[in-house]
Amino acid sequence: MRQLRLILRQWKRWYAILWAIATCLLIGLTNCTPSQDSTGSSTSPTAAQQVIVFGSVSDPTNLEPGNYEDLYTGYVTRQIYDQLLDAEPGTTELVPSLATEWAASEDGLTWTFTLREGVMFHDGTPFNAEAVKANVERWWDPASPLGFRDAGKNYVIWKALFNGFKGEEGSLLQAVNVVDDRTIQFVLREPFAGFPSAIAAGYFGMASPTAIEQAGADYGTAGSVAVGTGAFQFVEWRTGDRVVLKKNPNYWKEGLPKADQLVIRTIKDASARMVELRTGNIDFTINLSPEQRAEIERVPEIDEKLSSPFNVGYLALNTSYEPFSKPEVRRAIAAAINKPAMIDAFWGGLATTDGHFTPPALSQYQDPNVTDYEYNPEAAKQQLADSGYPNGFDLDLWYPDASGAVFPAPKFIAEAIAADLTDVGIRVNLNTKDWAGYLADRLNPPGFQAFMLAWGGDYGDPDNFYYSHFGPGSTDDIGGWRSDRVITLLNQARQESDESVRATLYAEVDRILFDEALRIPLVHTQTLMAQRKDLQGWVPSPLGAESFETVTK
Incomplete structure (x- = not known):
């Protein structure tokens, strides 16, 4: 706990420094009129055209349907396709x-x-x-x-x-x-x-x-094209900066989109996004830090929005790394992490933790006897010793390079995990890299030994959480782990129309995966978002990215 308090103090100090810088910038920008380049593109809109600007967290990995997995790419592709x-x-x-x-x-x-x-x-x-x-x-x-x-x-x-x-x-x-x-x-x-x-x-x-x-x-790369049927047409992609889209004049939905131009800016830091929101350089944004709730409440021009907690943030353990080939070691890792303390420290009342890979909204498909891994570092140390690791082992732990919907401060959360694991004798080396490389390299053999990742539901069924992470072909990032029983249960649930039978099948999957401790659930969280008060028509989706066709100001 002492180590967590030190990490949390460091995080708050880091946030305070960023807030101070942001405040100075805000003072300098308050009386400035944003230039065309702050919201527009090389294809500048006329004065009569309506431009809406969205503050995203990361560049898209590409603009190609079916060839991406992340939320930030989805926020762009959902507008084009x-x-x-x-x-x-x-x-x-x-x-x-x-x-x-x-x-x-x-x-x-x-x-x-x-x-x-x-x-x-x-x-x-x-x-x-x-x-x-x-x-x-x-x-x-x-x-x-x-x-x-x-x-x-x-x-x-x-x-x-x-x-x-x-x-x-x-x-x-x-x-x-x-x-x-x-x-x-x-x-x-x-x-x-x-x-x-x-x-x-x-x-x-x-x-x-x-x-x-x-x-x-x-196709779909920076400098190429992206052509769909969606509300907005692709104009340009300036990597590291923005994607510019324009209204599709022939959109099949009458009267949509409302805006003439949509700019999706990449602003990795949550404090910087808030500065841009306060100055009016962006109109709406996602994935703000829980620390920023009080700031939002203080600014009359900004409204808070919260998403439903239809997600999971997890710690993945790669079974191709020898220590993690043993479920006893994986369970020891789960017991070593003080999840409740982390939730209190980093999520500011916007999150819960439990032992289920599926979110609370799907509780009818969960085993009621599965609660959570008990935080017990002494038992974890004994389990490691019994499994052949009395002196622990070296571990490379990877974390995302930018704050996200589920992990608002990934570096500090990773440091808290590392501190807990250090307490049971595991020597942790923290690593990160750019988002696209992070997603790709975890799949390149032998992959990452351990890594943090999050998943937001694509449709309202446990199948989307389970099959995408434990079904055939979906476990390459955890060493190709396979359970014939899990696959049989998932396939039976896919074919079954009786919801009570499906609930029984998924409850067994829930129990098996809890015992296996492969993707250890850390958090289910509401996402903190914000918009300018003059913005209308934005309805965040519980399934992640949504179309901005109805957004106007």
Whole structure:
């Protein structure tokens, strides 16, 4: 606890310094009118045009549907692309989007989607069933000429949600068939009641096959193009600075988008984002520090927004690292971390901790006998000794380089974890790197020995949390760990329509994963966000990134 107090004191001192710098900047900027370049781009808007500016935390990794996993990329791609289905704003309830109707066959193996008429991609080419097929095959089929896998594109999120690629034994999708211009069918290996929700995940926006073919492997990278059917069209991406989008004048939703131009700025530091918000250089932002709640309350021009805690922040332990091949050692790590003290120290009343990988909103699918790992450093030390590590071991612990929705102060949280592990004899070396490299390198063998990561739900079902982290093909970052029992339970739950039966199946998964301690749940948190009072129409989604088509001021 003493070490945690020192870390917390350091964090507060660091925050105070940043706040002082921010205040000085604010004084200097208060009487200044923002230049066109502070909100605009090389394509400057006219005085009559409405520009909205969003403060993001990190650059997108790319602008390519199906080839990313992170929230910050999603905030950009959700503006450019539409999915077949969407969620009602502020909820997880499915609503039509590029598809107007969807239904399963009697045996549950074929899903048929009816597509919206008259929708065009930004490049003027038509959206139709052939375009859907080209996009899906790009993600699913390694032989797709539009996949450019030889350039390093891997589409790992497809494998995580749909159990593999074409030709692999476990692949849920078996075929995608064009019935006619407005009808597409997906043929599955086995029934999956959640298929519409999964294909509606924000990763799977529809891109122009023509644009992909013309751009080749560069599609979606900085300096190339990004062409969808969405509310905004891509203008430019200045890496490390901003992505600029403009209104799609031919958007299929009448009267939308409200804004003429959308600028998504990269501002890694939460204090800097708050300065930009207070001065009016940005209109809304996400992932603020709990320490900033009091500041928001003091500023009359700013309103607080909170998201629902539909997420998990976890510590992953890679089983390819010899000590973590033993579940007893992994459980010792879990017992060594004082999670309640960390929650009190870093999340300011906006978070909870427990032993469940799924968030509290999905408690009906959890084992009620699973509570949490008891903080007990003496028992952890004894467990390590009994497992062959009486003197501990060396450990490389990785943490994200920027504050996020779930980890508001990742460096200091990592230091707190390291301090707890040091107390039981583990010699921790802390590491970080840029966000895109962090996500990629954890998957490159042998991967990170231990790392912090977070997951926000893509659809309102435990399948999205479990299958994406413990299903076939989704455990490369933890040494390829596999449990046939877990996979059997997850597959049964996917096929089952009776919710009481599904709850029983998922409760067993919950218990097994608690005992295995592979991705140790650290936190479920509300995300602190803020906007200028004159902004209207922003409805944060519990599923992460949302479209800004209705945002205006």
